[in-house]
Amino acid sequence: MRIGPVGFRVGSDWRAPIAELERLYADYPVPEGGIPDFNVRLFAARPWRRLLRPAVVLGGDFVLPEAAPLPLAQGLLAAEMAMNLQMALGQRRYLLLHASAVERDGRALLMTGLSGAGKSTLAALLAARGWRLMGDEFALVDPASGLIHAFPRLVSLKNEAIEVVRAAVPGGRFGPLIAGTPKGDIRHLVPQTQSIARMAEPAQPALILFPRFGFEPAQRALRASEVFVRLTQASTNYVALGERGFEAMVRLVREVPARAIDYPNADAALAQVEALWGES
Amino acid sequence: MGLTGSAMGKAMVMQAMIFRAEPAESLRIQALDDFTLIFHRRSGLTHLVTAPAPEILAILQEAPLNRDELLARLGERYDLEDASPAALDARLAELIAVGLVEVQ
Amino acid sequence: MGRVVNDAMPLVRALRDPASTGTLDAAGWTALLAMARAEQLIGTLACRLDGLPMPAAAKRILAEARSSAIEQRRAALWEAEAARRSLVGLDCPIVLLKGTAFAAAGLTAGLGRSIGDLDILVPRERIAEVEAALLAAGWEWVKPDPYDDAYYRKWMHELPPLIHRERDRMIDVHHTILPLTAKPTPDASALFAESAALENGLRVLSPNDMIVHAAAHLFADGELAGGLRNLWDIHCLITEFGSDGLAARAERHQLGDAVARALRQANDLYGTPIPESRRTRDRADRLYRRRLLARDGWGRPTQRVLRFGFFVRSHWLRMPPAMLGRHLWTKWRKGHRPA
């Protein structure tokens, strides 16, 4: 399957995770020329663990030695994690930012922050209000043009966010509820049609937000140096890209305004985002 | 280098050394705000620095100097509020540790 | 998915004869790229295939691999420079080994090669000074375990690994090219005597010693993990420098058998030019070949039993049986079970 500009091939010792992927990624194209950028393999830690308490080890071109296996019931999550891992460790074409991205009028809004800051949730809610979802996990910066490329994989919703987004996206296509993961309950949402149909369209970055959930509404402008450090920490391949990465990052922090925003609930956040977007 | 022994001994060693900066073409320097970014082409590493690191590099790029010469040069160009050799030694040691300055 | 790929021959063929990739279909390219990544040869492959016609996706992936190799090379050379600056006051010969040496000396073996840790060789009698200077310059011990530490110091040919606390890069400081417990005893002083100085004062081994070292690493020490890459190094070195005087040099280091096997395998897999007289195979050659090629089209290791056999063999080679027993017993008591 192809997500944005990146092709994947997923293999598994079991049929179930593949069947779920096939259903949820049905509308996605195949890798360019049939040659994927990355391979993902879900395999059993020991041959007998295929059947007996089946546990899925995340494999692929790039692996972390300390990733723990997941139960087979969480096979879809394992596949998503392994795909993310290939991007985090192996992506060299684009500067990779651990951020969600949405687009309107050809301009992109990037949101990055600590886990639980709500970047996936906010991106899904903005998409429900007409924005184009470009991705809820990674934003890809093209070092040559400075444009943001989409990586609209399945939106990963956690715990309370699942109900919030289900209410906001009545006709949404969801994956199965995966309970009891290391991050609590997880449910995947298939991005809206326009998000998949237009995934090859890049956008000009226009605003970078660092949201924080659970605080009274507040916002502050960030200095370029602080944005630079925060974004290099949010990038897994900044150093590996060398001078191309430096140029792309400098251009981003110089040209794109950045704000930290605190918000107590989704409605307040959406109001703040729309207001800041109007100014930018 | 093997800098061991007392701080006094260290200061005397620093005093005798000649310092050379990485050449200008090896550095991409971008002043952002109070901080300046330095991309070091030879190592591929990025350093975020504050004053007086860019000023020291600029002077040493003109010609290698020993510490006292460097201190004098800084004093000519800037209004030095704390012309302490020990502080300059500390700044030089940092620049040496990241490889932007080399002992000749 | 087309035919099943169950050994690494597609990778070997592509390296040996780049134009042969002209007949690959999408599945063939996919398998080739996956196994090249797994064998850490994708940068090398990218350099070999540069300029040949190929599908756009493969071209793009290989272009990324090439630029990634350039960044790895930059980081490796900088690491060598950092070590040089930290050790310059000792006035001690520092010989670069393996990938960093190939890159620093501008050899074909260095083209696109992935380079991990920095490996250096210093005279055994200077190793304590080197260790102290590195510790003073920001390197730290990776493993604080006293058993491992004592084991290293007593029996290994290198210091326990050090890592730089700011740059997160490892350095291995060797004083010879095989563990002291292994049967062959290479002539370390000869390694220094024939080494050549680079412009910056760092040194590299003579071409024949580079080949001997690569062969020792491959056949007299390791369990052949990453063997195709090591063998490619040997292929490039022989292609670039020939094999004159190599046999005598190998004998001097008591590594005649390992070098002879390396030559045969390189000739067999990569078509390396070697003298007719050195092509007579022995019965184990086929096993070695199967072990070297144990990789499938998903980049997965294959041949579990054979791999395990070579793993045991690697320990066997490094130490006499009684010591091996003691070593494995200590490791076992500490809960180190084979995976």
Add this chain to the structure above:
Amino acid sequence: MSETPPPDQPDGDAPGTTRRRALMLGAVGASAIVSIRPALAQTQASVVNCEIPVPDAGRAGSYIAADGSVVPAGTPGAFPPASLPFKGQDVKTALSGGQLPGTTYEQNQAYVKYIRRLQSGTSGFTCFASLQMPRG
């Protein structure tokens, strides 16, 4: 591309500057340089699902002393090894004041000290390091 790319020069040194700029060399113990380090993978996979064995596999069976150091099995006052590796999420909670599952108060303190002392190259280190990242 911006219309006027900023020059690759530190500001303020322009030739012809008449008034001399003030400059501080700073305190001896202060720092004027921060180097950008390679960030480890900060995906869900690495941060929350990774594992930290206590102690690491190479020293399995050894005890953990109250100060977090690894000591021979049976050392008085030290704690036996954890039976299962800890999950990233548990460690994250413990690092911010919570308790590792199945531990007593003192045992938890010792284990957390051990984890804080993990070094690169030791198993569990990449997991610990990614937990330390300011964002995840």
